[in-house]
Amino acid sequence: MSAKPAAALAWTGVETGEAALIARCSAGDEVACSDLVEQHQRMVYQLALHLLGDHNEALDVSQEVFLRVFRTLGTFKGQSSLRTWIYRIVVNQAWNRQRWWRRRRQGDQVSLDEHVRARGERAFRDAGPAPDRLLDQKETADRVWRALEQLPFEQRTAIVLREIDGLSYEEIAFSLGVAGGTVKSRLARAREALRAQLVDL
Amino acid sequence: MTRLTCARLRRHLSGFCDRELTVQEMCAVETHLERCKGCAREVERLQRLGQVIRRAATGLPLPLDEIARAGQATVARAEAEREQSVRVRMSRAFEDMHLVWAALAATAATGLCAALLVGVGYLAPQVRADSLAGILAALAAPGSNLYPVSIDERMVPPRVVREPAVSALVEESSSTDDDVVFALAAVVTREGLVVRPSVLRASAGDHETVSRLVRAVSEARFSPASFAGAPVAVNMVWVVTHTTVRGKTIS
Numbered sequence: 001m002s003a004k005p006a007a008a009l010a011w012t013g014v015e016t017g018e019a020a021l022i023a024r025c026s027a028g029d030e031v032a033c034s035d036l037v038e039q040h041q042r043m044v045y046q047l048a049l050h051l052l053g054d055h056n057e058a059l060d061v062s063q064e065v066f067l068r069v070f071r072t073l074g075t076f077k078g079q080s081s082l083r084t085w086i087y088r089i090v091v092n093q094a095w096n097r098q099r100w101w102r103r104r105r106q107g108d109q110v111s112l113d114e115h116v117r118a119r120g121e122r123a124f125r126d127a128g129p130a131p132d133r134l135l136d137q138k139e140t141a142d143r144v145w146r147a148l149e150q151l152p153f154e155q156r157t158a159i160v161l162r163e164i165d166g167l168s169y170e171e172i173a174f175s176l177g178v179a180g181g182t183v184k185s186r187l188a189r190a191r192e193a194l195r196a197q198l199v200d201l
Numbered sequence: 202m203t204r205l206t207c208a209r210l211r212r213h214l215s216g217f218c219d220r221e222l223t224v225q226e227m228c229a230v231e232t233h234l235e236r237c238k239g240c241a242r243e244v245e246r247l248q249r250l251g252q253v254i255r256r257a258a259t260g261l262p263l264p265l266d267e268i269a270r271a272g273q274a275t276v277a278r279a280e281a282e283r284e285q286s287v288r289v290r291m292s293r294a295f296e297d298m299h300l301v302w303a304a305l306a307a308t309a310a311t312g313l314c315a316a317l318l319v320g321v322g323y324l325a326p327q328v329r330a331d332s333l334a335g336i337l338a339a340l341a342a343p344g345s346n347l348y349p350v351s352i353d354e355r356m357v358p359p360r361v362v363r364e365p366a367v368s369a370l371v372e373e374s375s376s377t378d379d380d381v382v383f384a385l386a387a388v389v390t391r392e393g394l395v396v397r398p399s400v401l402r403a404s405a406g407d408h409e410t411v412s413r414l415v416r417a418v419s420e421a422r423f424s425p426a427s428f429a430g431a432p433v434a435v436n437m438v439w440v441v442t443h444t445t446v447r448g449k450t451i452s
């Protein structure tokens with residue numbers, strides 16, 4: 001695990017344009033707030049969807065995330081990039097959600113399966129594979145999501161942030177509020193569990 | 202870290218795939234992988250797992266319209282919350298003063314309705330905020346007595362500690378039946394003093410009354426507005442309405 005000096009983190013990734021946007025937004029400039037939302041709404045929704053596995057939950061969480069961003073932007077000191085800071089808020093909000101969500105899910109299997117069935121067939125078609133491979137790919141994807149869902153939340157979050165969002169260990173550690181070493185071991189355990197579930201893929 | 206056994210090495214493969222090991226560890230793993238087919242296959246499997254997860258993610262629908270609508274709704278809601286919070290704090294802060302003036306009005310058999318409004322840039326330095334001069338002025342020391350700022354929701358607004366002595370004015374004005382409206386702008390300094398008062402509007406009343414009102418307001422004392430615990434100078438506007446009460450309570 002490469003150890004980067006903590007001081008090097010300060011204000012890295014916060015570009016001048018971004019700093020100006022943050023300043024305007026925390027002063028209550030509505031246009032700036034709109035811009036900030038537009039720049040990040042897609043990644044916020046997608047991360048929430050990957051963590052919670054439900055479209056409506058993901059939309060709700062997105063709204064909560066941005067309200068929280070606006071309320072706390074004054075405390076953002078550039079300790080990470082704005083993006084990573086928002087990731088952290090998404091993870092926290094998703095964590096709050098999934099505690100009761102999981103319980104509710106037990107008897108109510110509305111999930112990614114259904115979401116995909118309702119609106120997602122096109123997404124797979126647009127991806128381009130031949131029709132006979134379409135079903136294979138969809139089945140594979142379903143199995144991957146089921147396997148991810150069975151992971152403990154912290155492991156699932158680590159693997160999603162790493163494999164889908166491409167975050168570094170340092171950024172994942174910040175998003176989860178844990179040490180870098182913890183990220184390393186969580187990812188190793190998550191992969192081990194996933195490999196066992198998806199051994200034939 | 203040479204000659205790692207497979208078992209010891211496997212614990213590092215996940216970090217190796219993410220290129221998050223130290224240079225030394227990366228080299229040791231690479232050297233081992235050149236000789237060990239089993240571990241090399243394990244690395245391939247881990248990389249394949251990453252691909253499978255990413256592909257599952259790209260297959261998910263992305264309802265951009267819905268996401269955009271939710272985003273707009275959030276901005277609108279945040280804006281409403283912000284406005285609400287400013288209004289609540291302002292009215293709470295000036296309740297005291299309002300009561301004092303209401304009491305005075307009662308004794309004079311007239312109603313004196315006093316309201317304090319947020320100084321929406323009324324007294325800001327006479328330069329455009331986005332001009333170079335405006336930016337330099339703001340950078341110099343926003344919130345200093347020279348560069349007062351507008352009150353916003355992140356600040357604790359000023360609180361009156363000595364109300365303006367307006368009783369004489371009330372009595373004097375009560376002789377007329379006309380509604381009188383004064384609007385005064387001023388800066389409440391970091392020390393809580395009222396400085397640079399200027400009359401924005403005086404719908405009635407002679408010159409003498411107006412200047413006495415200005416003097417009276419100037420004598421008010423505040424605990425200053427503060428931002429993150431530090432006192433800041435702010436722009437304020439007083440609107441003083443003097444109306445004859447006809448059996449009606451002014452609230």
Ligand SMILES: [Zn+2]
Pocket residue numbers: 206207210233237238239240241
């Ligand atoms: Zn080996």
